[in-house]
Amino acid sequence: AQTVTQSQPEMSVQEAETVTLSCTYDTSESDYYLFWYKQPPSRQMILVIRQEAYKQQNATENRFSVNFQKAAKSFSLKISDSQLGDAAMYFCAYRSDTSGTYKYIFGTGTRLKVLA
Amino acid sequence: GAVVSQHPSWVICKSGTSVKIECRSLDFQATTMFWYRQFPKQSLMLMATSNEGSKATYEQGVEKDKFLINHASLTLSTLTVTSAHPEDSSFYICSAISWNKGTGQYEQYFGPGTRLTVT
Numbered sequence: 001a002q003t004v005t006q007s008q009p010e011m012s013v014q015e016a017e018t019v020t021l022s023c024t025y026d027t028s029e030s031d032y033y034l035f036w037y038k039q040p041p042s043r044q045m046i047l048v049i050r051q052e053a054y055k056q057q058n059a060t061e062n063r064f065s066v067n068f069q070k071a072a073k074s075f076s077l078k079i080s081d082s083q084l085g086d087a088a089m090y091f092c093a094y095r096s097d098t099s100g101t102y103k104y105i106f107g108t109g110t111r112l113k114v115l116a
Numbered sequence: 117g118a119v120v121s122q123h124p125s126w127v128i129c130k131s132g133t134s135v136k137i138e139c140r141s142l143d144f145q146a147t148t149m150f151w152y153r154q155f156p157k158q159s160l161m162l163m164a165t166s167n168e169g170s171k172a173t174y175e176q177g178v179e180k181d182k183f184l185i186n187h188a189s190l191t192l193s194t195l196t197v198t199s200a201h202p203e204d205s206s207f208y209i210c211s212a213i214s215w216n217k218g219t220g221q222y223e224q225y226f227g228p229g230t231r232l233t234v235t
Contacts, residue, residue: 033221042228043154043207043209043228043229044226044228044229045160045209045211045226047223047224050221091159091160095224097222101148101165101173102148102213102222102224103150103162103165104150104162104224105162106159106160107159108158108159109158109159111157
């Protein structure tokens with residue numbers, strides 16, 4: 001069975017600085033997707049960034065980028081120029097479409113605090 | 117586009133009663149919807165996969181008779197918590213899967229969640 005691990009329960013970053021959130025996963029499949037979701041205090045889940053496993057190039061969305069290391073099964077999120085609005089829970093998630101179920105497996109989350 | 121709504125956003129019920137939570141895809145059709153449960157400061161736990169026109173698929177450890185799921189149309193799935201007890205108090209989140217033409221991929225769109233408190 002697939003698992004997703006986030007080893008940092010909480011992280012802090014100074015406003016305008018850069019922070020990296022870690023995520024590792026375990027799977028025997030070769031074709032899958034990885035995601036980072038943000039959950040602010042409103043608790044509405046927001047997609048931050050997506051990475052297809054078959055793509056070697058790391059995904060980038062404005063200030064958000066990932067470091068995808070397929071062999072090491074690592075998928076970290078880098079937030080550059082951190083803003084107060086980035087403060088939230090961040091969840092790493094795995095999805096395999098092999099079975100056609102599109103089920104997502106979420107990590108335990110990392111709470112990000114942004115210090116002014 | 118791709119908005120998912122949940123109703124109610126917050127509900128309080130007495131122990132022993134049943135409560136129904138609705139999940140609607142407002143501007144798209146969703147053959148597959150998911151129901152998650154989230155305890156305070158914890159991750160999302162998948163409870164079941166709701167498929168339109170067929171029985172829901174429950175995750176291991178989730179009581180089918182307690183959490184009744186009905187996906188009667190392509191835009192509506194309901195979760196009924198039967199004979200609710202205080203330990204059922206939690207935040208319930210639904211999501212819907214839809215094909216995104218822009219990205220050329222299946223995307224998961226989340227509802228805003230429902231806070232259930234059982235007294």
